[in-house]
Amino acid sequence: MKKPWTLQRKWTYASAISIFLSFLMMCIILYFSLFNWLQISEEKIAQNTLDEVTHFFKAIGPIISIQDIQKNRTLLNQLVNQKQSIRVLNEDGIEILRINDASDFPKSTSLQSEEFVREEINGNEVFHKVSEIDFGLFKGYVQISHSLESFSQLMNYILIAMGIFALITLVLSALIGYMLSSVLLKPMKELRDEMQLAKQTKFSKIVSFQYEKEDEIGELLKIYKELMDxxxxxITRQDEFIHNVSHELRTPVQVVEGHLSLLNRWGKEDRSILDESLEISLNEIQKMKLLIEEMLKLAKNEFSNKKETTSVVSVLQQLQQYYLPLSPEAIIDIKGQEQVKVMVPATALEQILRNLIENALKYNDNRPYIKAAVQNIRDQVQITVEDNGVGIPEDALSKIFERFYTVEEARTKNNGGSGLGLSIVKSLVIEYAGTISVASEEGKGTKFYILFPKFTSE
Known part of the structure; x- marks a missing residue:
């Protein structure tokens, strides 16, 4: 399987190619600029030589003969460059004199040449041009051949040098691109490792990656941290939902199971028992449906803006009737007015109070005596649930609302809790803008104080 290209590899190749192409374009522009400039310089040198020779002939005129030209051959040699050749042609184009035979002339020459012509002769590049001369008894032409060997060697050298520099630039740009990508992508790699670790630990690990700069990576890290939160x-709400539902559904399931067992034994023939058991079972199932809905809302942290009011005393009375057949020896004393209401759904309030009453019944070595009081305190409603149970040690009071925390000393030998009841109570109280506190003394009992905002008709 072909290995996919990493971002660092792409970055390295992209930076290397872009830098190399930029340098290559600069080299091409520079090369042709130098080529044109040096070629123009070569033309000027050749033109200067041709002008000086022509001026020399005119200066020794107006009557000049071949013998006069021969006599001044040494002076003419000094005017001609070492890589140039000059020849004098008569009116018919026949060569009559050549000076400094260093550069070849073309075999066929046009005697009407106003510009320099670049041409390859015998493997060598030359500039050649013909200039007409007319003085005295002599009419003819002066032709120059300017060798471009040095020019060609210089351009070849420049081309080779640019090629070498281009290769060096390619290697350096790749190295620089790799180093830059390593530095710039380092936080990305650390963030990737952080994500992989979070995946391996089931998102339980706290984000430890730090990046202080306010750039795209910093913004990405901020979004990642928010997403992880x-x-x-x-995940926490899902776990809580599973444990809370399993805890809260236990009681209604036990009730339904008990009545179904009752029907299975002898209730089939007794119509009154059958009707009563079916009615109680249906009521418990309806409660379970409402309970599941409330627990789902709690898990999703979604609650309706609709204000639902509930009479606290009515809920306490329902629980009193509920526990009467289950714990006939227990006494549940209720004080308060039925008109006192709180903005809490009946299902949620029943969960809160039922958990407190069940704990009072469960953790009690005496005959259970539970006092529930409801009263208005300024703009709040205070609900007090007090029992005569085994109490809670002072060092455990700050922990009893934690999930899965149980007070071992407070357990009876036949009863034990999951450590979720009071955690659910506190979660529900807080969700409906309330507060809960506790006071307890070992061997004497426990007292819970719940405060909810008082319902007003405004």
Whole structure:
């Protein structure tokens, strides 16, 4: 399987190619600029030589003969460059004199040449041009051949040098691109490792990656941290939902199971028992449906904006009737007015109070005596649930609302808790803008104080 290209590899190749192409374009522009400039310089040198020779002939005129030209051959040699050749042609184009035979002339020459012509002769590049001369008894032409050997060697050298520099630039740009990508992508790699670790630990690990700069990576890290917080909260709520539902559904399931067992034994023939058991079972199933809905809302942290009011005393009375057949020896004393209401759904309030009453019944070595009081305190409603149970040690009071925390000393030998009841109570109280506190003394009992905002008709 072909290995996919990493971002660092792409970055390295992209930077190397872009830098190399930029340098290559600069080299091409520079090469042709130098080529044109040096070629123009070569033309000027050749033109200067041709002008000086022509001026020399005119200066020794107006009557000049071949013998006069021969006599001044040494002076003419000094005017001609070492890589140039000059020849004098008569009116018919026949060569009558050549000076400094260093550069070849073309075999066929046009005697009407106003510009320099570049041409390859015998493997060598030359500039050649013909200039007409007319003085005295002599009419003819002066032709120059300017060798471009040095020019060609210089351009070849420049081309080779640019090629070498281009290769060096390609290697350096790749190295620089790799180093830059390593530095710039380092936080990305660390963030990737952080994500992989979070995946391996089931999103339980706290984000430890730090990046202080306010750039795209910093913004990405911020979004990642926010996302991780949301994922962590969602997983926590899901776990809480599973444990809370399993805890809260235990009681209604036990009630339904008990009545179904009763019907299975002898209730089939007794119509009154059958009707009563079916009615109680249906009521418990309806409660379970409402309970599941509330627990789902709690898990999703979604609550309706609709204000639902509930009479606290009515809920306490329902629980009193509920526990009467289950714990006939227990006494549940209720004080308060039925008109006192709180903005809490009946299902949620029943969960809160039922958990407190069940704990009072469960953790009690005496005949259970539970006092529930409801009263208005300024703009709040205070609900007090007091029992005569075994109490809670002072060092455990700050922990009893934690999930899965149980007070071992407070357990009876036949009863034990999951450590979720009071955690659910506190979660529900807080969700409906309330507060809960506790006071307890070992061997004498426990007292819970719940405060909710008082319902007003405004």
């Amino acid at each position: 949301e994922v962590s909260k969602t």
